[in-house]
Amino acid sequence: xxxxxRRQRQMCIRDRNMxxxxxxxxxxxxxxxxxxxxxxxxxxxxxKLFEEIRKNANGRQKVVLTFETSPKAFLExxxxxxxxTESEKQMLCKQQNIDVYMKMPMKKEFLALTPExxxxxxxxxxxxATTIVCGTDFHFGAMAKGDVEFLRSNQKKYGYNLIVVExxxxxxxxxxxxxxxxxxxxxxxxxxxEMLDHPYSVIGRVEHxxxxxxxxxxxxxxxxxEAVKLLPPNGVYRTKVVxxxxxxxxxxxxxxxxTVESGKKxxxxxNILDYEGDVYGEIIQVLFFDFIRPxxxxxxxxxxxxxxxxxxx
Numbered sequence: 001x002x003x004x005x006r007r008q009r010q011m012c013i014r015d016r017n018m019x020x021x022x023x024x025x026x027x028x029x030x031x032x033x034x035x036x037x038x039x040x041x042x043x044x045x046x047x048k049l050f051e052e053i054r055k056n057a058n059g060r061q062k063v064v065l066t067f068e069t070s071p072k073a074f075l076e077x078x079x080x081x082x083x084x085t086e087s088e089k090q091m092l093c094k095q096q097n098i099d100v101y102m103k104m105p106m107k108k109e110f111l112a113l114t115p116e117x118x119x120x121x122x123x124x125x126x127x128x129a130t131t132i133v134c135g136t137d138f139h140f141g142a143m144a145k146g147d148v149e150f151l152r153s154n155q156k157k158y159g160y161n162l163i164v165v166e167x168x169x170x171x172x173x174x175x176x177x178x179x180x181x182x183x184x185x186x187x188x189x190x191x192x193x194e195m196l197d198h199p200y201s202v203i204g205r206v207e208h209x210x211x212x213x214x215x216x217x218x219x220x221x222x223x224x225x226e227a228v229k230l231l232p233p234n235g236v237y238r239t240k241v242v243x244x245x246x247x248x249x250x251x252x253x254x255x256x257x258x259t260v261e262s263g264k265k266x267x268x269x270x271n272i273l274d275y276e277g278d279v280y281g282e283i284i285q286v287l288f289f290d291f292i293r294p295x296x297x298x299x300x301x302x303x304x305x306x307x308x309x310x311x312x313x
Contacts, residue, residue: 018094023065023104023126030128032100034063036140040177041083042092044197045135045168050096052133052165061099063127068103081230083180083196088203102127115146116154124158133163170195187233187291199240199287202229202268206279220253220269221279223286231266232288234295236311241272242285249273251311252286255295273312 021027033056035049053062066089084092093101104110104122113121118141123129132151140146151162167174175195183192184200192200204223221241225231234255241250252270270286272279292311298304 018090018098018101020090020101021103023102023110023122028126028128029061029063029100031130032061032063032128033057033131033133034065034123034127034129035133036065036123036138037135038067038177039064039089039093041180041196042089042096042198043168043175043177043180043195044170045175047096047197048165048168049133049135050093050098052163053131054097056131056133056163060130062097063100063102063129064093064098065102065104065122065127068105081181082228083177083184083200083230085203085226085229088201091203092198112142115141115150117141118146119151119154119158124160129160131161131163133165135165135167137167181230184230184232187235189232189237189288189290193289199289200232201288202231202286203283204268205283206281208280220271221284223268223270223284224265225268231268232291234266236292236295237288238290238292239270240287240289241270241275242287243272243275243277243279243282247287248275250286251292251308252288253295257295271308271312 033053035053037046037049039046050062050064068086090101123132134148134151136148138148138151148162148164152164155162169175170179170191173179180192180195183189183195189200202223202225204225206221207224208222231254235253237252237254239250239252240247250270250272252268254268255266256264257267257269268286270284298307
């Protein structure tokens with residue numbers, strides 16, 4: 001997984017379409033349009049912000065400043081496990097045609113910045129923002145004391161203009177990462193995908209397993225997700241797999257595979273339909289659509305095989 005993160009970062013740095021940097025890097029940008037947030041999930045509301053910076057860029061660099069939360073913080077509270085990992089978030093921002101992806105580590109010196117220091121030192125001096133785009137409930141700075149009203153009242157002083165974007169709604173309720181996490185935890189993937197505006201997915205490198213699936217003619221591509229990744233309930237799902245840009249129908253089991261495994265490590269095991277290639281070592285993306293059934297233990301491999309056939313049908 002460290003290899004995955006490193007490779008994703010290297011790919012990102014090499015890609016001319018999006019530059020990945022940290023707020024701690026010795027880089028100063030000029031004349032940019034920026035939006036700021038955790039962007040956990042890159043849901044419809046976030047896409048509205050990205051659409052606004054694309055629409056108003058007028059040749060300027062489009063910057064996303066995102067807060068980097070440590071894996072420890074996610075692991076201490078399961079409810080706050082992340083919808084997207086760092087590498088997944090970069091990929092989704094790249095798809096939104098962002099020019100610069102800038103990370104801000106959750107360090108004391110940044111957390112202690114007053115709203116005025118955040119605007120002056122980060123948004124203006126470091127990022128060179130001439131336009132700031134945010135949602136109506138955006139808060140920043142020490143104790144989250146900075147807000148939209150602060151940004152609005154300081155436009156002339158610091159030389160930027162502010163664009164405030166109304167929150168996106170789903171079934172008359174504001175879309176939030178919290179509500180999406182709740183739906184993922186229940187396995188309501190159709191609603192999750194509606195709120196995200198793209199399929200929930202797991203990205204990872206295919207690892208060698210016991211290859212028992214081959215003995216019943218159902219070989220699987222196995223991914224061990226990062227520990228911070230929020231997964232849907234254990235069970236079987238209708239999915240699609242993206243391999244080198246191509247999509248294939250598939251069924252995926254999330255869980256510990258109790259029929260043939262004795263451990264507790266959660267895996268994402270995918271049987272790719274109508275695909276003959278070797279994907280070991282490849283980075284693949286598994287897109288989730290529908291819950292089929294819960295994970296359960298079978299008496300023998302033949303019983304498991306028959307159930308997989310029914311799942312496939």
